[in-house]
Amino acid sequence: MSKRISISKRIRFEVFKRDKFTCQYCGKKAPDVILEIDHMHPKSKGGSDEMLNLITSCRECNRGKKDIRLDDQSTLQKQRREIEERQERREQIELMFKWRESLRDSDRKKLNKVVKYIDKKIDKFQLNENGRRTIEKLINKFSLPDILDAIDISAKKYLKYDTSDDLTKDSVEDFIDKIGGILTVKSRSPIEQKLAYIKGICRNRFEYWDSKKGSMILNEYVNALKKYGWSEKQILDDLENELELETKESNSWSEWKCFVEGWIDDIKKWK
Template sequence: MSKVNSKKTNTKKRKNLTKKTRFEVFKRDSFTCQYCGNAAPNVVLEVDHIKAVANGGDNGLINLITSCFSCNRGKGARKLDDNTVVEKQRQQLEELNERRIQLEMIMDWRRDVEDIDKITVDMICEAISTKSQLSPNDSGKRDIRKWLKRYSFDEILDAIDSSFSQYLDWDNDEEATSESWNKAFDYVPRISSVKRRTKEKPYLRELYYIRGILRNRVYVNESYIMDLLEDAVSYDADLEGVKYLAKTCNNWTQFKEKVEDYICVMKERSEQ
């Protein structure tokens, strides 16, 4: 066995950079040479070591910088004396740290929002339970979350009060029937929508009342009735007269033709 110690060298072997690492460096530096400012595709870019591998530099991102072919090949294994490069690395670290802090803030905010959403859903469920002695299941809670994307908390509470007061029926054991409870629950977003529209257009309440009269007496063209009534309002129709017509007409066609005749006459007058 040889008793001679083997001679060790201090030469550090360069490890090839992966394609992913090169891309991360280029992306961080906006595909721009950090020495001369030329950018791809006007120049061929390479990844340069700020502290050369020959002098102990590693492949960590903080030691890597984007360089064009000319700047990189001209630098060789010399240590950089350009303080702007070091300053740029410091600024990049500060920016990355600030991004991390802001991302953490966003995540905290999202958790707070999720907590608020859960509390809001629970409060709506409690309001429904108070009105009906029954509370929505998981599927119902998912529906409530959808409502909250369209309507305010107050709008939903107001609609719950109206819907459960109007549609809820009770059995002999003084429990809400399943059918009436489901109907009252399903009507909450519809009532929210109607209340919002009537707030924007106060006369809509009268039009809905007229439509209700017609529905109870004759067939109604649902896709046309509200447009017809709104056109009549736009020409200053006497809504009391329209109500009377809805109560006395023989059929939908008679009602429709009389209202259309009124609109036609008023339109001709306005054009004269």
């Protein structure tokens, strides 16, 4: 019988990293269990050592798949196996820390690139440590493309220049502060985004605006349309071409509240 060629440490690390140091059969993770590399298509049946054929398995699951019985009678064999397992566990812990560190390094590089992207937009100003921490939290929560889009949107909307054509400090602070809010809105459904836009119109137009009550009324309006059987597209078209336009014509909270509640009553009477 030919000697089985072992898989290199580099390949083992890449497979463990890909599978997040988790047994793909039972879900247990290192260092709680000792991990091994398993072949999805067995070597004995022509399977290869390519990454696509390799999978992370804990020792218990991997051994459970096999018909080979290990000789547990020898004390020396038991001791040797225990030593090997302890060494394997130490090596896997080291690999896991290496993987974690590579993730942290990747996050640091991503943060530095985003900070540099922001700094280019604010000329002589520079993001401070509080700003960096704010951006770091956003990176942990949102995708990089969405963050860059939000930065562009915020810059276009909030950055202002003085008479000397220099950016104002207040506008730079607004620009940074609004990035998170833009991301939150963008992560919502199209209907939720449109409702947020309509509420923004109300806040800007009316001297008084009851945010909580206004949100309840708008949600009730949308739910009434849904119960009638309208699709998301129909609701969006209505919000944009009917409710938004009527909102822009309203001059007060009471006027707006009255007409929207009237529309809700009308919808409930539709047949």
